[in-house]
Amino acid sequence: xxxxxxxxxxxxxxxxxxxxxxxxxxxxxxxxxxxxxxxxxxxxxxxxxxxxxxxxxxxxxxxxxxxxxxxxxxxxxxxxxxxxxxxxxxxxxxxxxxxxxxxxxxxxx
Amino acid sequence: xxxxxxxxxxxxxxxxxxxxxxxxxxxxxxxxxxxxxxxxxxxxxxxxxxxxxxxxxxxxxxxxxxxxxxxxxxxxxxxxxxxxxxxxxxxxxxxxxxxxxxxxxxxxxxxxxxxx
Numbered sequence: 280x281x282x283x284x285x286x287x288x289x290x291x292x293x294x295x296x297x298x299x300x301x302x303x304x305x306x307x308x309x310x311x312x313x314x315x316x317x318x319x320x321x322x323x324x325x326x327x328x329x330x331x332x333x334x335x336x337x338x339x340x341x342x343x344x345x346x347x348x349x350x351x352x353x354x355x356x357x358x359x360x361x362x363x364x365x366x367x368x369x370x371x372x373x374x375x376x377x378x379x380x381x382x383x384x385x386x387x388x
Numbered sequence: 389x390x391x392x393x394x395x396x397x398x399x400x401x402x403x404x405x406x407x408x409x410x411x412x413x414x415x416x417x418x419x420x421x422x423x424x425x426x427x428x429x430x431x432x433x434x435x436x437x438x439x440x441x442x443x444x445x446x447x448x449x450x451x452x453x454x455x456x457x458x459x460x461x462x463x464x465x466x467x468x469x470x471x472x473x474x475x476x477x478x479x480x481x482x483x484x485x486x487x488x489x490x491x492x493x494x495x496x497x498x499x500x501x502x503x504x
Contacts, residue, residue, distance in 0.1 A: 321394075321481050321495035322432070366431060376493075380431040 281305045283379035285367050290385045291357055299352045299365050299382045307372020313341050313352045314366040316381065322366055325352070354384075362386045391415055392484045394496025401472055401503055409467045409499045411482030417462035418484035422493075423455075426479040438465045472503040 283303045291297040303311070310329035314322035328334055328343035328350060340353040352365055367379040391414040401407050411421055419440050424432040436457050438444040444457035456468040465484075469476055480499045486492040 319479070319498070319500065321483075321498045323495070324493070376434070378431040378433075380429075383429075 281369075281371065281377050283367055283369060283377055285365075285379045285382045287380070288383045288385065290387060291354075293357055293359060293386055293388050295357050296353065296355050297357060297384065299354070299367075299384065301350045301352070301367035301379055303348050303350070303367070303369045303377070303379075305369045305371045305377055308345060309370040309372065309374060311341075311343055311350050312366075312368040312370070312376070313339075313350075314368065316364045316366055318363075325365075357386050359386050359388070392418075392482065392494045392496040394482050394499055396499055397497060398500040399502070401501070403473055403503055404471055406468055406470045407472055407501060409469075409480055409482070409501075411465045411467070411484065411496050413463045413484040413486070413494070416484075416486045418465075418486060419462060420485040421459060421465040422483045422485075423457060423465075423467050424481045424483070426481060426498075432481065435467075469501065472501070474503045477501055477503045 285301045312327050313325040315325050316322040326341035328341050331343055333342045338355045343350045364381040364383045366381045369377045393412045393414050395410045399407055421438045423435045425435050426432050434447050435450045436444045436446045438457050438459040440459045440462050446452045454470055459465040482496040483493050
């Protein structure tokens with residue numbers, strides 16, 4: 280079966296750095312997405328990785344290792360508004376999005 | 389940027405009634421729209437894929453007679469929850485695909501459905 284694992288919840292301090300990991304086992308791979316979702320709102324796109332390596336976009340970076348079935352989202356200089364759920368999703372061989380359950384990130388002052 | 393409008397944002401209905409949720413792509417044509425359901429503290433669960441002018445493709449376990457999907461135009465898809473029950477209470481989100489690129493998915497703001 281297809282499976283995406285990410286931690287349920289993480290806590291970090293304002294101004295710090297946090298890394299949210301995601302491991303996946305899917306039938307085929309056509310890229311991995313990270314989305315941010317605030318409570319009661321729709322997900323918003325953060326990043327897309329299809330090749331190995333690190334993609335940096337401002338305070339957020341996303342890393343992918345296809346051989347390990349692993350990705351992480353790195354958030355720097357954390358702000359209170361970063362408190363949200365972060366969803367990892369993989370596009371499988373049929374171009375269907377397989378979603379992880381999300382990681383709830385709590386930022387403390 | 390691409391905008392997807394979903395209406396209503398929230399709705400409360402009585403058990404046994406039907407509720408219609410609209411999803412519109414405001415500034416682009418969406419040949420494909422997706423409907424998701426999300427229970428508290430859980431991830432998005434794809435319910436169905438809707439293609440303009442054809443029948444929706446439902447995921448396993450989703451009752452097509454209960455969740456009616458109509459994609460009548462390139463900018464509008466509707467989801468009707470028929471004979472709603474309290475267990476249908478959830479957050480329903482649509483997304484529309486703009487073009488064919490893999491990162492062309494745009495989400496509506498979701499509809500919070502509460503069935504009493």
